[in-house]
Amino acid sequence: MWGYRSRDVAQLLGLAEPEVRRYAREGLVPARRGARGEWRFSFQDLVLLRAAADLTRARIPAARLRRALRRLRQQLPADRSLAAVHVSAHGDQVVVRDGGTAWQPETGQLLIDFHVQDVARRVAPLVREVGLGATARGAGEFFEWGCDLEQGAPAEAVAAYRRALELDAGHAGAHLNLGRLLHERGDLASAERHYRLALAAPGQSALAAFNLGIALEDQGLPDEALRSYLLALAADPGLADAHFNAARLLEAGGRKVEALRHLGAYRKLDLERRSEP
Numbered sequence: 001m002w003g004y005r006s007r008d009v010a011q012l013l014g015l016a017e018p019e020v021r022r023y024a025r026e027g028l029v030p031a032r033r034g035a036r037g038e039w040r041f042s043f044q045d046l047v048l049l050r051a052a053a054d055l056t057r058a059r060i061p062a063a064r065l066r067r068a069l070r071r072l073r074q075q076l077p078a079d080r081s082l083a084a085v086h087v088s089a090h091g092d093q094v095v096v097r098d099g100g101t102a103w104q105p106e107t108g109q110l111l112i113d114f115h116v117q118d119v120a121r122r123v124a125p126l127v128r129e130v131g132l133g134a135t136a137r138g139a140g141e142f143f144e145w146g147c148d149l150e151q152g153a154p155a156e157a158v159a160a161y162r163r164a165l166e167l168d169a170g171h172a173g174a175h176l177n178l179g180r181l182l183h184e185r186g187d188l189a190s191a192e193r194h195y196r197l198a199l200a201a202p203g204q205s206a207l208a209a210f211n212l213g214i215a216l217e218d219q220g221l222p223d224e225a226l227r228s229y230l231l232a233l234a235a236d237p238g239l240a241d242a243h244f245n246a247a248r249l250l251e252a253g254g255r256k257v258e259a260l261r262h263l264g265a266y267r268k269l270d271l272e273r274r275s276e277p
Contacts, residue, residue: 003032003040013046013053023052028066043148139168146177154181172201176208183215191215199231206236213245222249240269 006024010017021039024031029045041049146160161178164171179194192215198208213228229246232239243266250259 003034003042004046006039006041009041009046009049013049015049015053020049023049026066028052043144139164139171139174142167143171143174143177146174150177150181157181170197170201172198172204172208175201176204176211179208179211179215183211183218188215188219192219206232206239206242209235210239210242210245213242217245217249222252225249226253237265238269240266240273243269 004012006017006020009015010020013020020041023029024039024041024045029041029048031039031041031045034040142160142164146157146164149157149160158178158181161174161181164174165178168174175194175198179191179198182194183191192212195208195212195215198204199212201208209228209232213225213232216222216225216228226246226249229242229249232242233246236242243262247259247262247266250256250262
């Protein structure tokens with residue numbers, strides 16, 4: 001089962017192991033039980049526990065600590081990466097920032113000040129210690145490690161995704177994420193290869209085709225890039241940025257009517273996105 005063990009979490013965050021288990025028992029973090037009944041913690045649990053560690057060191061009373069953690073748990077984004085989340089103290093209030101949004105999970109002088117990337121940096125040595133070459137672990141576990149490590153330890157994330165693909169050559173998520181990291185490094189040919197390998201996977205084809213289009217454009221292949229953007233739109237007509245990029249390439253190729261159609265679709269989708277609450 002995927003997840004960090006109580007002992008590992010305690011060492012990473014400077015908490016006592018019984019304290020880590022107590023937070024889990026009390027429901028302050030949504031930890032799960034493993035096959036042998038042991039606690040297993042997700043990366044989001046580590047973020048909450050890191051906050052707990054800082055609050056404990058600041059001698060915040062236990063009742064207020066638990067109240068703050070419960071509220072913070074409810075308000076952290078659960079459906080995507082936590083890498084952009086930042087928790088800090090401003091005067092007597094805790095402020096959580098996520099992109100352009102800020103909110104206060106608890107009032108009082110709670111001394112928290114860390115980036116979630118720091119949690120990823122702490123996780124990286126654990127991953128190395130366990131061993132990216134370990135054969136007893138599955139592709140899914142290495143993929144999850146890669147996701148956890150991307151912001152704080154991108155080199156380890158690359159290694160984790162590659163290990164996932166050694167164990168499951170068809171793991172679309174690993175192909176897609178590894179392609180993106182290699183793309184950011186400037187290794188366009190390798191990124192293209194991984195994007196193409198992710199294309200066949202259900203649920204990944206639109207994003208894989210869109211990313212492939214960008215990689216092809218970056219290699220000076222506008223016609224192939226346009227075909228990729230159109231392929232992305234065939235899989236997901238609501239992909240606004242694919243409409244925009246397709247419109248730009250169609251305009252450059254003299255296909256003005258088609259370009260206007262895609263530009264209109266982009267503007268409509270962008271307006272809908274901006275008007276969302």
